[in-house]
Amino acid sequence: MSETYTLYNSTVMEHFMNPRNMGDLKDADGVGEVGAAACGDIMKISIKIKDGRIEDARFKTFGCGSAIASSSMATELIKGRTIDEAMSFSNQEVVDALGGLPPVKIHCSVLAEEALKAALEDYVKRNPSAAAKVATTDSVAA
């Protein structure tokens, strides 16, 4: 075939074929694993925190091309952010950075947001002092 047609746009395909930050973090400070009740996909994000910032992030995903691309992009986006900033992370950022997802696949980006927030909650649980700090921003319970 002379031309290649793809199900997703080239950015999504690139992140699916060559995912960034794939794997686990040894001595992670927070790990979040969430599943999508809608489709059965499962996503796990591990984070390393240093001086109140996400120093590193890794993902593992059981799911479709857009779920893998969403977790790859989410881990790219959150590296370097403060815990506060990361707490208000939205799936829309993933969708925008990927140049859009098909409507039926938007929930994959939601899963990435939820996995990240679960990892942050895990970190906060392990570090109550950090919890006290971020609680003032009232975004923990969200």
Add this chain to the structure above:
Amino acid sequence: MRQVFLDHQSATPVLPEVFDAMRPYFTEYFGNASSLHQHGLRVRDALKRARQQMAALIGADSEEEIYFTSDGTESSNLAINGAAYANERKGKHLVISATEHPSVMNSLDFLEKQGWTCTRVGVTPQGMIRLDELEAAITPQTVLVAVHHVNHDIGTIQPMREVGQICTTKNVPLYVDCEASAGWLPIDVKEWGAAMVSFSPHRFYGPKGVGVLYRNRKARIVSMIHGGVQEGGRRAGTENIPAIVGGGVAAEIAQERLTQRVAHVAPLQKRLWEGLKLNVPYIQLNGSEPGPDRIATNLNLSTEFIEGEGQLLLCDMNGIAVASGSSCVSKSLKVSHVLGAIGLDHALAQGNIIMTLGEVNTEADIDYVVETFAKIASKLRGMSPMWDEFEHGVIDSVIAPTGRGKSFSQHAAEVSGKPAH
């Protein structure tokens, strides 16, 4: 890159001799079969010839029992809705198998909303209809039984002779969807005592855009598309003559080459399954083993700990065209209802891939697929938290349980506390 087309259940290339037969009906013989002048009469003749070719493929007595529609879905809709409405006064109950094609399942859903009732007869884990349940499901109000010859997802060949006997004994018309079997398995409508049978030429090297419905003279149906008196008044609308002509030629060739085609694909089916079984750990074949209970073109696989769409995309990027019944592939986010009906664990349904063989495939293709698919499975497992958790004994395998860890479904439920929407 090697290109391997393993999705012959969705489409086949039109044979050159079929295409040659079609060509003049686009340009030179463009007449409308309803016209009474030379242009129309010539085309009418071609229509009759195509009906004869279709009738011959399925052992029908006469070409007058053949109706042309636009595709398999329309044929199913006409058979089911047409029979339901035609027999409304006799009763409003229909019986189908639980693994019918969506064109049958959704026709029943529609009829149920209009006041009909329906019984969906269960199948064995191999996808074979439970004959005792079928027999028990038929009531005096039953106006139609619909059982497909071969399942579109898992390739199970249904015991049609027995199904036919039950329907004949109970005196209920039988509609058989032969979309997945026509051209690849012998069909004898009289042996089954079938009232209606449908199939489409694009599954056996004919064009898309034409469907066939065989209707025994005694079977009552009403028209679902209203207009002129084409197709004996049972299907209005201008006939797609080029596709019908091509479909007829494809049917004739399919009949001639059926044995030869099966002799080509059956060893490839075995080679592919044996190769995958040997090279991909934790892989399972859904449906029956290759043999008399499974059509020789189909393999339906579940590869554990990874999801189907990722497998499909990576196959495609490696030149291999396959299908999947996983929820991620479906626009409704639901796994194939066939996989649900055979009781397949959700984890395995998620990792589903369907490979369907055809004339063009070679042994070298199969070896390439086996080698490539093993790499794809291991790449995706490297990314999958489930594989990692299996290796650490957190979750267990469904295919080859180790006795360590919880089930995938239990784990998935635990981490899916919050719905994704």
